[in-house]
Amino acid sequence: MLEPLNEGGAERGADDLRTSILKEIGASTYTCLVCTDYITPSSKVWSCDHCHRAFDLDCIKDWALRGSSTQDDKSWRCPSCNRSHSKIPKLYTCWCGKSINPTLNVLEPHSCGNTCGSPLKTCIHECSLQCHPGPHMERCTALGPVLKCRCGRHSKQLPCVLTPYDRGWSCDEVCNDILPCGIHRCKQKCHSGLCGECEEEISVRCYCGKASETIVCHERLPIKSEENGVAWIGNFECNDPCGEFFDCGVHKCEQNCHPVNKDSHKCPNSPLNLIYCPCGKTKIDSLLDSPRKSCLDPIPTCESVCGKRLPCGHKCYWNCHDGPCSPCYRTVDAECRCGFTSFSIACALITQGYTPTCTFKCNAKFNCKRHYCTRVCCEFRQVAFDRSKLIKKHLRKNIITSAIAESVEFEDVHTCQKECNQLLSCGKHRCKATCHPGSCSPCLESSSDDLVCNCGRTVVPAPVRCGTTLPICPFQCARQTTCGHRPEPHHCHEDDVSCPKCTMLVTKRCQCEKQNLVTNVMCYQDRVSCFRLCGKKLPCGEHECKKVCHKPGDCQKKCTEKCLKTRKCGHKCQQTCHFGKLCNEALPCQEHVTVTCNCGRRKQPLLCYTVANMIKESKSSHNAEVNGSSIDDESFTPHIACDEMCEKERRNRLLFDALGLNPARAKDTEVMLRMRTVESIYTPFTLNIYAKQAAWCKGIEEIFSQLLAHTMESSFRSLSNSEIKQSHHFRPMREVQRRFVHELAESWGLFSEAHDPEPHRSVFVKLVKSSKIPDIKLQEAHEIYQKYKALEKKKSLERVSRQEEKEKHASDSPEHIYFNGIIIKDVFFGVTVETIDASFFNIWNQTENESRKFPLVKNGRVEFICENMYVFYGDSCLEEEKPALEKQIEKLRPLFDKRVKDSNLALKCILAKVNIEEGTVVEMMDESNHRDEEATGKAQIHDNLVDVATETIDDVKVEAVTVPSEWW
Template sequence: MDAISLQDNGETNLSESILEEIRTSAYTCLVCTDYLTPESQVWSCSNCYRVFDLDCIKDWSKRGSSTQDDHSWRCPSCNFNHNKIPKQYTCWCGKLINPNINYLEPHSCGNICSNPLPNCSHECTKSCHPGPHIEKCTSLGPILKCHCGKHSKQLPCTLTPYNNGWSCDEICNDLLSCGIHRCQKKCHSGICDDCDIIIDSKCYCGKSHDKIYCHDRLPKISSNEKEKWIGNFECLQPCDQYLDCGIHKCLLDCHSISKDIHKCPNDPKNLTSCPCGKHKINELLSSPRKSCLDPIPTCDNICNKRLPCGHKCYWKCHTGECAPCYRSVDIDCHCGFTHYSIACKLNVEGYQPICQTKCNAKFNCKRHFCTKKCCDYRQQAFDRSKLIKKQLRNNVITTAIADQVEFEDVHTCKQICNSLLSCGKHHCKDICHSGPCRPCLESSSDDLVCYCGKTIVSAPVRCGTQLPRCPYQCTRPTSCGHRPEHHNCHEDDIPCPKCTMLVTKTCQCEKKNLVANVMCYQEIVSCFKVCDKLLTCGRHKCKKTCHKPGECTKKCNEKCLKIKSCGHECEQLCHGDKPCNESLPCKAKVVLTCDCGRRKQPMLCFSVNEMVKQEKQRKLEDNKASEVSENNELKNQEDNVDEVTPTIPCDEVCIKERRNKLLFEALGLNPARTKETEISIKMKRVQSIYTQFVLNLYSKQTVWCSSIEDILRKVLTSANDTNFRQMKNSQLKQGHNFRPMKPIQRRFVKELADAYGLFSESHDPEPNRSVFVKLLNTSSLPDVDLSEAYAVYKEFKEIEKKKATERLIKILDANNNTGYHDENSINDSKVQYNYYNGIIIKDVYFGITVETVDAALYNSWNLKDNETDEKVFPLIKKGKVEFINEGMYVFYGEDIIEELLDAENITDVKSQYETQIKSLCELFDVKVKEKNLALKCIPVKIDIQEGIILEIMKEEEVVIPPNEEELNNLEDVIDDLKNLKIESTVVNPKSSEWW
């Protein structure tokens, strides 16, 4: 049965009415009287369930709590007392902070309410809602056993007796504590009562018989010469039996009797030692004792018996009780502050000394201190004060509760307060108290009159009364002579508002420009013009706006920008007429090329100049070493040395391209064919440096990718400049930490760093995960930058597309026997991809890379038959796994156009290829689940030439209840699928490229 149908209609109507009114923007906030909408941030009272605007209730609660000692405030609707000030906007159940806008169920998170019900252990089963929770729990209660544990049953939660349990009404029959009888009560809770059966018993001494309750028995065995019995109680008669000496009697009350219990302690047989026990009596007497009446001798040793105080008796061996102890013991005074040494006897009698230390504990007024000497409550007051401070520090109690703590009578202040009252004239006559004093009750017979004389408080005027605000205009004259500002009459100690009359004044700079529409009270006026006064450097002007004379910029912060000998501008701060410091390395970038112009290397100007100097020095040394040249020839050679142009050497690729070009020209090959070959050679070089993912992302995010490339080039540029690194080693940047970015951007950074030979590593968890790159000894700039590589890649793709179009025309010719094909017919030929020719690998687990999946699936599509040694999937060639997004990869093989060209029936080849893909998909599905790589694999239709996902096979609908993590990630999955735009039908090819 639905839980909502069981609850009261009033509760249901209240929740629905609140949602309906907010949904239609008809619900009113009682504080601001404005309407609440699904976009508003709201707060609901837990008592009356009235809904308010969050900002309104924050302001209301702060105002209300400021007037209460316990900082509580009351609901504007029901006047219910709240102790917590609302701070955050949450859903109705409070589980989600700042929930998304929901127009169907406003301010609801959509989860189960789960609020604990008051009378059971279950929770509210309604979805997140306003208003009251369900009253009647519809769940079954736990299985409860009866009190005696013989039977058990389960009832609905509302009928389950949680507190009292239930009884089966059978006889308990448990063995009672007496160990003889059994409980005859019906099934009951708790332990069985004591045995109330009355039995006839005999006392320990055997003189009395009585009837007692069974549970009062204390059995003990007694015996004499005549009989043996078990006594169960002690009678009130004394024993009064003679001891074994026959002279003395037992002085004990009724007790258990045995043959060895009535022995005389002074009998010569029983008493063999002196009172201290250190010597035998026979050693102290000349003749032995014959009767218990003979005197007991003592020795000369110390008694040494243990006294009640714990010490030992220090008197000589004696008969009778030991004397009191007079040893000194340490004891605290009444307040526990001072220690004293007193006689042990006094300590036993309860004597406690008194010290001269004052208590100094605060009275309840918290103003005065206790001055009593050796106060008994000093330590108690100290512990109380320490506990209150600790609880206030840990927010366990409030100051209002701390003020209500009871004090001892001795620490209750009885002085007169005598504090100055709020009137500032009289003093408080009450007993000393905490908190503010009462208002002054004195009064005056003079009237209170304001400055203008229009507002009057008639006598008698109570002391401290303030003159009310006068509603009339102030009549005080202004110092500037303008009309006074519009404001009410006020006290003399309050200044009048500043004059806002618009006037014309001169500015503060040396130009003394007139500035109109300036308020009269303004003393500092600016014309907001640039100063333009020549600075002390003599080259630059002051850039500050209108300022007081003499406040120009003291130090010029502009750049020098003079042309240095290298031809670049000086980047140092302005140094006036002083010459530029040519010894500082110039950091301007210079691009060097090889002789053929293919390679390009950016370097710093300083490093290039060093290279030129070294080359000049080398040539001069070579010329001087030549003995054949004459003096005039040497001079000409020195002139030629000045014309040295720095270059970088050609590499193997440059040599190969130059050799291929010469070969094509010598053989007279087709220029168009030569261009295709050159593009193919360049493409192989590009593929050896950059991945296809890097090139594809560069085509879509050119600006961002170029910025990443510039950062990596800056890291490597300073590293390639050896001379600069030797001089500025402390400032050399060894790496770069990128800001947090998305996974696809991090992948681009890592793969581009691999092209530069840099070390890359990801740091920090999501969503703050970033990439750090670091220089290695093998790091170097690639020969081809991204823009050039993409241009080659784009031309190569066009050539491949042209080749694919030619092969499609051949297929159409083979099927239609026609020789003419326009663009529409070629586009229609893409029906070759109306079969499943790829596999989507969905829900890839976190941390699984493309390389891991590719290696795990290689043996599956490359499987061979053991008997024929032929491939199980012969049409699937050069299979590979590509990245689509986080959690989704795609597998596809080489295009089967060549097989279609050779086939007589194209439809059969497509059908065979689709059958092999579906069979392989089943193998993939088993493989990824066994190795915990992904959740499922699905056949897909893709355009291999364009890299476009056309269609994904529909999955069978399986109802699986989502877990909490899937619910939390549902929006992210939907966004990813929207970005991919993958549907069960054919989608727009231009918006579904996976790279």
């Protein structure tokens, strides 16, 4: 039967889409979704074959390349319909794809004008429209092919849209073909395929001939039976057992209804029929002394394994036996119902359909997404797990939406049967439906009373749905305030919402006992404070309450101030206030006392109680030594022993007095000697940082002093390592600060290392056996350093004056030594002539003549003199050019000197006179002439180092460290 024609709604929609695309592109108003620019008739376009959206070719190509780079299968998705594509657009074609780079068509943009010809999905024909955008034609207008009816007797041709391609058509004539039974004919009307089985009902006899029944023709299984000369065709098996005697006349046939013939009732235990033992491996005659004579004789068994194939597939492992085999008890591995655990069980149990169970809970989410399955060994656990994994994957790739994920069907065991019981949107009632995913349905309860606001001017008429709230009432709230002031401006509201607090400014008394008047206090404030200290005497009677204005009786319950009474040692007691009790003198005093040597040069900080113990012990033994410290018997004042440097200073003073040297010269010499000691302890960087950040540097030095003080205490009191503070970890600091800590730790003999990456890099210091307090502290070393710099500056000025005077005398002299070379002295080990020559080349030699600074230095080269000395000189020049050459050589020397020091090649460079013809050094300049410049350069280098080091920490505000742990 033919189907009615479609109403044509889809066809009209497709026509509208094609027309709108062409119209918008022709008017240059069609938008590309990638670049959001308009597509014109002259643009190169590409169209999606699913949503038919057109894009600019360059835009969609770039989109596809970017999208395919993130996918494993190199696919990309359409910006409009999100459909996956595997081919990247490269060519500009017409809508049907037949023409590449079609000519400009103003009437039909991007169309080649030919017939579309694309295969239609609904029939065997092609689209007959002109090359077009959008979907192809829905209804074919051509004639369909000539179709035969289902039985193939008649033919017919119809229009394509009416042709039943899938079902075909029927001529309504009876088939009348012979059925498979070969007896009856098919009574169906015209149909396709085979006629099927014969359903005619016939009366037939069973195999044993005892019963007759009416059955369907195709269910009969004909087998011939014959008994006592009577033959018949049996077609089914009846329910009666056979019960006939075998030919032995002793045993009966125990089978159900079966075909009967001359051999069907022979006794199976007869000696003629039974030749082998029950397992079938040994003949019975070989097992008996005499042959069996009747079927009643016992059947012997052999010693072989039975080996018969059991229903489970294994073989019977018992010895040869009569009767059926016993069940298989071999162990096999079987998974539980949920597949989580495997068990070893008897094979017979598996054959009987037994499935083991584990103790693992399912824990799969029900369809409500709230509850979990608690069944033990749930057979659907893996199904739920795979489903959840697939849904998450599709949601992650935007293949499905959340609504689709919630509508997925679950198996019955994972369908939640509990009551939802969630609070509905009304906030009063709970959901009574079965537990479900997503939000609950709105509350269906309602009230027959109107919903009226407090002022009565905003009303929601009945019926009022449960959960409905009043809209915002636009009128001012009319409720009276408790304070009597005007109400704050606000809208009318429900009774369960409080009015805003009164913000009127008033004068109130504070809450403390002083009852001071506080102005400009908001009316709603109950607790008013005057923000003054209480000042009331605490129970100790010595200290005052430090709490700010508070309620009467809320003063401090316990005094937390320090005692600060003077102890026997002269220091203040640092314990918490202990009113009514004497200071505990048994507690060691933690203040530091500076102990010096006899000459006063060395200074060592010790804890007060350590010094007290030393004095106490000295009184009992007037000549005791503790850790290298000697005790004066008269005053019992502890001293530390003088060292070798003290002895040297004493000898120098005696020598100056004995020789009667100038006191000023002796003082300068002492400064130089002490500066040598400073240089052996501290680096110039450490001293320069101290000059810029003295307070911060003293804090670091104080921390090191405390570590060493604990060490000396431990040596006196014989404390264990666990009772001594042996290390300190500074907080994170900048690179310049860390360098200072490292270099100062080296001066104190402490181990230091940096921890953690930037910007949290910090320094860790630790005591070692060689740790000691330097002989000169930073402050004293800085003072010596300043004196040394002043002395060097004074000497430099004196040298400059002597040099000027010497040059003046030299200009008056008829003979003058012109220097034409530079000596490189104290060359480091491993430095070659080629290395120095390459380092100097770019200093004196310039490729451009107009920029050459040393034109008289020609063909400069470096020659070897001795093991650690080289000479630089050039070609000889005219006699009148020698003074100018000397000036150029003098300008070159500081440049050479800086280069060898920066490159770690040598220590110094001095001027020299070289006999170029003989290749010998005639004379070298006195090194004292260079010291002025070296001292000036050294001072400049130190100043530059200070500037570079401190420009990064000048902005760090560091105060004097009184309690190091607070700052660090």
